[in-house]
Amino acid sequence: MSVPILRTRAALAERLDAWEAAGERVGVVPTMGALHEGHLSLVRAAQAGSDRVVTTLFVNPRQFNSRADYDAYPRTEMSDAEKLAPLGVDALYVPEPEEVYPEGFATTVSVTGLTDVLCGAHRPGHFDGVATVVTKLFRQTRARRAWFGEKDFQQLQVVRRLSADLDLGVEVVGCPTVREADGLAMSSRNVRLHPAARAAAPALYAALEDAARALRGGAAAAETCAAAAERIRAAGYAEVEYLELRAVSDLRALARAEAPARLFAAAWIGGVRLIDNVGV
Template sequence: MTAPILRRLSDLRALTESWQAEGARIAVVPTMGALHAGHLSLVAAAREGAERVIVTIFVNPRQFDNPDDLAKYPRTETSDAEKLAPLDVDAIYAPDPDQIYPEGFSTTVSVAGVSAGLCGAHRPGHFDGVATVVSKLLLQTQARRAFFGEKDYQQLMVVRRLVRDLDIPVEIIGCPTVRESDGLALSSRNQRLSPAMRAKAPALFGALDAAAGAITAGVPVAAALEEARNAVLAGGYSAVEYLELRSAATLAPLAAPVEPARLLAAAYLDGVRLIDNVPV
C-alpha cells in the first residue's frame, strides 16, 4: 500500500496526535530521498520497532557546503514512494521548504566535539545543517525511535549527542552499513558514478577492511593508514580527503587501538565524494 505523502506540518501533527491517542509508538527514518536498499533496511528495522513508521524525504540545503553538489543531488520522490510501498510505511513526510525553514527562521543547532575533524573539517557548516534539520524532524514527527545508518558514522554520533544534550525524548538507533556484493557501501551518490568508476569504487572499502585487519594483527596504526591511503589511490581514486582511526564512542583520534575504534575515510572518485567506515 502506498503511504500518504504529507507536505504540511499541520497535516503531520493531526496524524501523529491520532496515533498517540491510540497509544502507538512512532518511529521515523529521516532521509533525503534517492532511496536504496540501505534506506529500506532502516525502514524494515523501524517497522519491527514501532507501531507507526514515518519516512521523511527532505533535501536539506543547509547541510550542503557546495551549491553544485546540492543541485546534482538526485530527487526521485515518485520512485521512492514505490520502493516504500511493500514495507507498509504509515506516512511519508516530504515537507515543503517553508515547513522546515519558515520566513525569518534564525536558529541553528550546533554540536561541538563529535562534529570536529573528519567531514566536519572538510565541509564547513555541514553538521550544523544536519543537527538543525534532524532536531526539527524529530520534534515535528514526535517520534520515540529514530533510525540512522552507520555508514554516516560521524552524523550518527552528532545526532546522538544533540538528542542527549537537548533532552529530546527519542531513542537513536544505528543500523549496520548495507553493502553491494563487492563491498561498496550503498549511497545515493553512487548513482553519479560512471560504469568505469563504479568498477573502481570498492577500492575504498577494500583498503579500510585490510587496514582494520592489519591494525588488529598489531601493525602500527600510522603504517596501516599510510598503506590504506596508497591502496585507495592505486585503486583509481583521485584524492583521499581523510583516512583516520577514531574512538568509536567519542570520535577522538587514536594512535593505537586501545578501545573500540572506527576507521573512517572520505575520498574522491571522478569528482564524486564517497565516505565509508569499518570497526576495529
C-alpha cells in the same frame, strides 16, 4: 498499496494526533530520498521497533557546502514512494523548505567536539545543518525512536549527542551498513558514478578492511593508514580526503586500536565524494 504522502506540518500533525490518541509510538527514518536497500533496511528495523513509522524525505539545503552539490543531489520522490509502498510505511513526510525553515527562521543547532574532525573538518557547517534539521524533524514527527545507518557513523554519533544534550527524548538506533555484492557501501551518491568509477569504487572498502585487520593485529595507525590511502589512490581514486583511526565513543584520534575503534575514510572518484568506515 500506496504510501500516504504528507507535505505540511499540519497534515503530519493530524496523523500524529490520531496515532497518539490510540497510544501508538512513532518511529522516524530521516532521509534525503534517492532510496536504496540501505534505507529500506532502516525502515524494516523501525517497523520492528515502533507502532507507526514516518519516513522523511527532505533534501536539506543547510547541510550542503556548495549550491552545485545541492542542485545535483538526486530527487526521486515517486520512485522512493514506490519502494516504500510494499513495506507498508505509515507516512512519507515530504516538506518544502519553508515548512522546515519558515520565514524568519534564525536558529542553528551546533554540536561541538564530534563535528570538528573527519567530515566536519572538510565540510564547514555541514553538521550544523544536519543537527538543525534533525532537531526539527524529531520535533515535527514527535518520534520516540529514530533509525540511522552506520555508514554515516559520525552523523550517527552527532545525532545521539544532540538528542541527549537537548533532552529530546528520542532513542537513536544505529543499523549496520548495507553493501553491494562487491563491498561498496550503498549510497544515494553512487548513482552519479560513471561506469569506470563504479568499477573501481569498491577498492575503498577493500583497503579499509585490510587495514582494519592489520590494526587489530597491533599495527600502528599512521603507517597502516598511509599505506591504505596509497592503495586507494592507486585503484583510481583522485583524492583521499582522510583515512583515520578514531575511538567510537568520542571520535578522538588513536595511534593504535587500544579502545573500541573504527577506521574512517572519505575519498573522491569520478567527481563523487564517497565515505565509508569499518569496525576495528
